[in-house]
Amino acid sequence: MDNASVPGGALPVCNDSVDRYSPTPANSSDPSCTPPSDFYFYADLYVILPVIYSVICAVGLTGNTAVIYVILKAPKMKTVTNMFILNLAIADDLFTLVLPISIADHLLNYWPFGDILCKIILSIDHYNIFSSIYFLTVMSIDRYLVVWATVRSKRMPYRTYRAAKIVSFCVWVLAIIIVMPFTVFAGVYVSPDDGRKSCVLSFPSPESLWFKTSRIYTLVLGFAIPVSTICILYTMMLYKLRNMRLNSNAKALDKAKKKVTIMVFIVLAVCLFCWTPFHLSTIVALTTDLRTTPLVIGISYFITSLSYANSCLNPFLYAFLDDSFRKAFIKMLECIPA
Incomplete structure (x- = not known):
């Protein structure tokens, strides 16, 4: 995360009135200003974070x-989900590729x-x-449509692999448009x-107004x-599934569809677990004026990590929750020459 948006992006200084809206804290060029009692804390962070x-x-x-x-090579893995x-x-993968930088x-400690x-x-x-939560939103919409079609005993001719490609492309375009302002303002x-x-x-x-606007922008759109969309969809989905059990004439979800729905739900839950503290920190940054203490910096780095x-985490979830993925992966390993 950028130093301007995450508390603790640079070492705190003796002067506690750190301007969190500017790229660097005041007096950060004076290394002697770091309190001696906090020196080992920062030394630990310097080693542990990398x-x-x-x-x-x-x-x-x-x-x-x-x-x-696996998804590209295994023919049976070419599904909408x-x-x-x-x-x-x-x-x-794109994010982890640039993480070494x-x-x-x-x-x-410089760029x-x-x-x-x-x-x-x-x-x-x-x-x-943005991309992670948007693809999970699309997956939630897809799961809702599957449950809805199953409850109504209807076919879904429009739900094809090609249609999923088009939707995925649209998600990428949307993410690029949303991120464009950050690209414009990013700089050395x-x-x-x-x-x-x-x-x-x-x-x-x-700067303070632009900073707050960017945080609200990220909080609302990201x-x-x-x-909110996902929560509404899953609430409606659970309601339909509950009614389906009460209605003896309705067909239950088959085992495969049920497993996929559970997997998508767990992947979503893990995503929210990892990202909710980050967005909650945005609310804290917008509503309070925290002093840049070692505790605040430690928490901010924990939230970022x-x-x-x-x-x-997602690959491990697929391996544990999706039998077809696990079998396809094992089969791929067996085909690799020793």
Whole structure:
């Protein structure tokens, strides 16, 4: 996450009045201003965070690449749901691919990669926020339509693999449009005190207003609207399933459809578990003026790591919850020459 949007993006200083709306805190160029009692806390963060990010990168890259490979290579895996899972894995893979650059930025404590790469990294960072929840929203809509058609004993001729490709393309276009403002404002900020370069969102004046607007923008489009949509869909879905059990003439969901619905629900629950603290921190940032203490910085880094971790968890969920994926993956491994 960019330093301007996540508390704790830079080391706190003795002066507690940190301007969280600017790319860097006041007096951050004075290393002697860090309280001695907090020195070991920051030293631990300096070592622990790259380790956590590296594990997320390695596991996420391996797992999501395996998901992409299996879905593309196994003929039986070419289903509507798996098309959305494929795009979700691509989004997660894209994020984990650039995570090493964020690790290098953290270790170096300055941005050496130039303005263009800064825009690319921050754009992909924000794609990760929007694309994951949007594909899960589409998957929830798809599950609702499947349940609705099953309850009504109707066929769904429009629900095809090709249609899923078109919908996935539209989701990517929507995500690109939504992320475009962040791409425009992303850039390299040079500290006037020590010349240190940072890759941040550089807003025009008044910075505080633009900062709050960007956080509300992300909260509404990246969380409130899609999560509300998902909650409504699953509430309606559960209502229909309950009525289906009461109606003896209605056909129950077959075993395969039920398993897929459960898998989508669990993947969604894990996504919300990882991302809800991040969006709650937005509400806190907008409604309070927290001092940049070691506790606040530690919590902010934990929240950021938790949101990053979502990019490596989904492959394990597919492996545990989807028999067809597990069988296809094992079959692929058997075909690989020793």
